[in-house]
Amino acid sequence: MPLTPEQQAEIDAQRAAPRQTLRAVSEGMEAHLYRPREVLDHGFVRVIDYMGDDSAIVQAARVSYGAGTKHVSNDEGLIRYLMRHWHSTPFEMCEVKFHVKLPVFVARQWIRHRTANVNEYSARYSILDREFYIPAPDALAAQSTTNNQGRGAVLEGAEAERVLEMLKSDAGRAYDHYEAMLSQDGQQGLARELARMNLPANVYTQWYWKTDLHNLFHFLRLRADAHAQYEIRVYAEAICEMVRDWVPFAYAAFEDYRMGGATLSAKALDCVRRMLKGEEVTQETSGMSKGEWREFEGVIG
């Protein structure tokens, strides 16, 4: 349970005090506000604030395209049209801010998405808590034998036990020593900005992370994808659930055109056309490398 009673009380207080606003309101997102959705063993993601809704996307697009958009009869159709044609600026008109608690090695992947605003808890100013990510048994996987950056079968038996024992004991010892180095009891006490270097990458940190809907979709497409590392994918999936309730038309278009779609190369399109005409196309006659062909076969089923 990642929340203390004090934190829960604070959330309850925030949710108990609705106020009036003239801004666009998304009822679906109001239901999520402040509530942490638990992720991994000690993490969470919760939405702190949002700006705009499906209508805000349409409104911005109608300024862009003026009378030209009147053709499209309704909001949903216009949103699908914008997504299909990569008109990204209307989606940038929605903004969202999350509070996330996550292991440092996940944070290091996440931060590579640069078009966002971030305030991370500082281990120079403050002392980190004794909380470490220890994988659940079914997330403890072997190195993939086919994918250099992926994982394969779940570890079993004694090997799994050894790994968990190492992760737990090393984290515990590192934190004990972190505290021992910081202690000012009978000694000077090491600077916090130095002591933190002893903590492993599965220690939890937290941050406020704010981005616009277009960039959030880009993040989700990469991180909610089946090839993303499991430990960041579960955060992305939790966010997907919130976005679905926030901007249902935009999210549905995102699912159809991005998450469920695929980009075919010129060569791949040529193969599809030939195959639809009845030609038997093989890797050898496709012009693709073996790797490409395998991926192509995965796409066209």
Next chain:
Amino acid sequence: MPLTPEQQAEIDAQRAAPRQTLRAVSEGMEAHLYRPREVLDHGFVRVIDYMGDDSAIVQAARVSYGAGTKHVSNDEGLIRYLMRHWHSTPFEMCEVKFHVKLPVFVARQWIRHRTANVNEYSARYSILDREFYIPAPDALAAQSTTNNQGRGAVLEGAEAERVLEMLKSDAGRAYDHYEAMLSQDGQQGLARELARMNLPANVYTQWYWKTDLHNLFHFLRLRADAHAQYEIRVYAEAICEMVRDWVPFAYAAFEDYRMGGATLSAKALDCVRRMLKGEEVTQETSGMSKGEWREFEGVIG
């Protein structure tokens, strides 16, 4: 009057329908929502949406700096500390979206601020209105004799009349021809994406413009400055009035540390120290160029 009755009715309708939200609310900003503030002869700026308030800045900073911020006894003091020490990320946690109507030559300056989201009315899709910026008499200024990019005395008499007549008649003729080229009455009608090239830079366009508070302050420091061109400065000043009501602590800190402050070079600081010790410092003994020394004298009065 830049608004049509239909537009005014739409605004009234938007302001007549308050809804409940659990998000942070700024009463000062709610009072501005949707209402256009008139700028120049046909322009306006109005706030369409906002995210966060002074407390959101503090809240984000406390995640960043954790217990370390507990020292600062109150929100205002913390906000001033953050501004003074260029801790910009907490200010990025607030976001605002404006609808702006402005002449194209102002839009061209404005768009150079890249860290923002923009949806501009498209003259490829749609037909622009017959609205042009014609300077008021007291804004019709001569080229500065000392500043290559500034303006000097107000034009007077016959010269002013000639200029206004040229601006008005050229704009009118350009628009007449724009319409004539577009017309499909007895002819094919030129493509909108081509016809627009005949319109001068004082034609009005409009856009939705969204940015975070840190980048907005950067924009305001440059564009509400006395050296900015008058025609963009009036927009910046109108926005300042709204921001003051939105985030009063942050805006006051911005005024003290940015708008009213000045950056002194190493040489200038050295001069100040010498002068405070009683030394008579001149341009020759300052180590500064004439231009720098003149600016330095302007700063220290």
Next chain:
Amino acid sequence: MPLTPEQQAEIDAQRAAPRQTLRAVSEGMEAHLYRPREVLDHGFVRVIDYMGDDSAIVQAARVSYGAGTKHVSNDEGLIRYLMRHWHSTPFEMCEVKFHVKLPVFVARQWIRHRTANVNEYSARYSILDREFYIPAPDALAAQSTTNNQGRGAVLEGAEAERVLEMLKSDAGRAYDHYEAMLSQDGQQGLARELARMNLPANVYTQWYWKTDLHNLFHFLRLRADAHAQYEIRVYAEAICEMVRDWVPFAYAAFEDYRMGGATLSAKALDCVRRMLKGEEVTQETSGMSKGEWREFEGVIG
């Protein structure tokens, strides 16, 4: 001819003085350096500087992916892999800087690509030249009857003549008045920052524009596309020719996976799979709207 003899002499001088460097050198790009490639009636684009080559992409990727990349046997294969899998950061390691002369209405589209560095000639400081884009006869097109933001058939006969006459005479008169307003002969002379507002959007401006290869590819995909406005597409196509010589492997991958490729939605992929199994799929049974279906038919031929 957009270049004066002085400009040509300057280019010749720059190209006559090779120097030694230890940096990566692209012979293909060296051949283009400084030489303007003419675009439209008075415009040009020329490369001023570049950083990196195909090897720099590979080198950066090998730091990212370490031993994992040793699998891919050669540079070309690795570059294709990176492009196919949207690994954009290695492409960001190449940078290029152009000097472009272009009509203002083209510049206004171009500047919407925010991830670039720009220094534009300032009409506040300086006086613009009397140069306007006047479309060639085969670029003078009617509004498209099917596409709100496109152009259709070429204008003919008297209508074409009328349009060209209006564009030329309005530009000429606007520039005459621009000069008359600026003149300090017997009058004060209007400020340059004001006088410029009389100039139409087909006046030429110029800028230095610098971006990385990943963002350049994004620009080229949108602006060298058949749906882009002709007047920006010709600049994009000129740049394509240079990039092809600069980073041949990366450009070939870009052509295959981006320019010649297409993104299919989940629904479209489902249709392809059904069609490959022999099913007769129609718009009605596809789940797609009419617009989507038409675009889908265009893709699969």
Next chain:
Amino acid sequence: MPLTPEQQAEIDAQRAAPRQTLRAVSEGMEAHLYRPREVLDHGFVRVIDYMGDDSAIVQAARVSYGAGTKHVSNDEGLIRYLMRHWHSTPFEMCEVKFHVKLPVFVARQWIRHRTANVNEYSARYSILDREFYIPAPDALAAQSTTNNQGRGAVLEGAEAERVLEMLKSDAGRAYDHYEAMLSQDGQQGLARELARMNLPANVYTQWYWKTDLHNLFHFLRLRADAHAQYEIRVYAEAICEMVRDWVPFAYAAFEDYRMGGATLSAKALDCVRRMLKGEEVTQETSGMSKGEWREFEGVIG
């Protein structure tokens, strides 16, 4: 010594093969190319490529400001003017790419500068080396008693020994277990993307980092500052030495106006003016808080 003989041989080979180019060349920077400058116990920074020199800044500015810039008699004067007046775009026309080896906790600070391109060695794909930052005795400091995010006196005697022993032994044990978990000797072997979570924040990583000169100066102002954490400051200082040789005029202006300068608030400027008129100003009569007044005294000496 951070370089292996193979790496040194590679550097020697790169430096042994000068090639001809027509681009701008900075002799000062050529001397640095590829050569690692050692930082901390196992780290380094070396420049891999660069674009532009002092002249490129001037050239870009002259396009921006056209004839207006002819006033300033020389390149150095113009560069100082641009820096003084925060005209940042000409500085963005220079670009530089570094290869950096650095501890993860330093990388985590560094990456917060978002306007840069980064390719980091991936611990999902590859296995990290057994290299950890262990502070030298004079860098092993106690927590500051006055500054929540700073360090104070150097640790001494037994406490220092205890800290070093903990850092070394924990790093060693963590790496032993990292290897044990990865091993496929008689077991499946944990996925690399999971095993890395056991490594502490003082393990070394490496990346290619590319940015423009304006953003680099911003980075250096914050990270070469006396208040920056020592472990990142030494990297910033090493980069300063290279930039000084690359763009000497720009670097000198940066030192005078940014590194050695200070921003005074409206209140502080008012105090300076009063003091220069002979008034005795105290914290009580200054209008500043105690913290501000202390900082102000530090600035005016």
